[in-house]
Amino acid sequence: MAVHIRRPTFAREQPSTLSVAADVLAMDPTASLSTIAEAAGIGRTTLHKRYPTRHDLLFAVAKDSLEQLSAATEQSGISDPDVPIPDALRRMVELSVPLGSRVSFLLRQPSLDSEEELMLTLQEMDRPVEAFVRRAQDAGVLRPDVPAWWVISTLYSILYTTWEGVAMGRLAPLDAPRLALDTILNGLGGKNS
Numbered sequence: 001m002a003v004h005i006r007r008p009t010f011a012r013e014q015p016s017t018l019s020v021a022a023d024v025l026a027m028d029p030t031a032s033l034s035t036i037a038e039a040a041g042i043g044r045t046t047l048h049k050r051y052p053t054r055h056d057l058l059f060a061v062a063k064d065s066l067e068q069l070s071a072a073t074e075q076s077g078i079s080d081p082d083v084p085i086p087d088a089l090r091r092m093v094e095l096s097v098p099l100g101s102r103v104s105f106l107l108r109q110p111s112l113d114s115e116e117e118l119m120l121t122l123q124e125m126d127r128p129v130e131a132f133v134r135r136a137q138d139a140g141v142l143r144p145d146v147p148a149w150w151v152i153s154t155l156y157s158i159l160y161t162t163w164e165g166v167a168m169g170r171l172a173p174l175d176a177p178r179l180a181l182d183t184i185l186n187g188l189g190g191k192n193s
Contacts, residue, residue, distance in 0.1 A: 017047070022065055023101040029109065033054060065099070065102035066106070066122060069099055070121075073096075075095055079128045081135075097162045100164060103160045129152055130149075134148055142184075
């Protein structure tokens with residue numbers, strides 16, 4: 001069964017094979033290598049040459065996804081105390097929404113849970129996000145009565161749902177970050193948001 005995804009137009013460059021694979025696997029975690037190759041516009045043999053096994057492809061997508069999400073987090077300014085919290089949150093959402101399939105892929109591939117390298121990278125990636133959430137809670141931008149892990153999990157869910165809305169044609173790409181941020185602040189917002 002072919003997976004048809006309306007490619008979100010967040011960016012103008014040609015998507016990488018790993019990006020397309022993340023999109024396909026976010027919509028169908030059991031998608032075949034043939035389906036992924038077709039969606040990426042390459043032959044199954046070419047995909048097989050690059051990634052000899054399905055696990056090799058899944059590992060590569062996971063590693064690339066973590067790198068993409070980590071870069072978005074770093075570029076957002078959440079670790080810079082001189083960047084106002086609302087600005088850093090807005091920027092993090094803008095940079096992360098196009099990566100929603102990456103979040104979904106990482107959450108929906110239990111076969112990678114035993115990959116220690118990936119799990120350590122994920123923990124490292126979450127540290128600055130958790131520190132930022134706590135800082136935002138202390139400043140009253142996010143609700144302080146909600147555990148930080150819950151805020152982070154909710155944030156990831158909102159990012160994925162926003163990406164999915166664009167991928168399914170329900171949400172315009174330019175409206176997506178604003179809707180996600182509004183949902184985060186009104187659903188999790190404190191008095192000062």
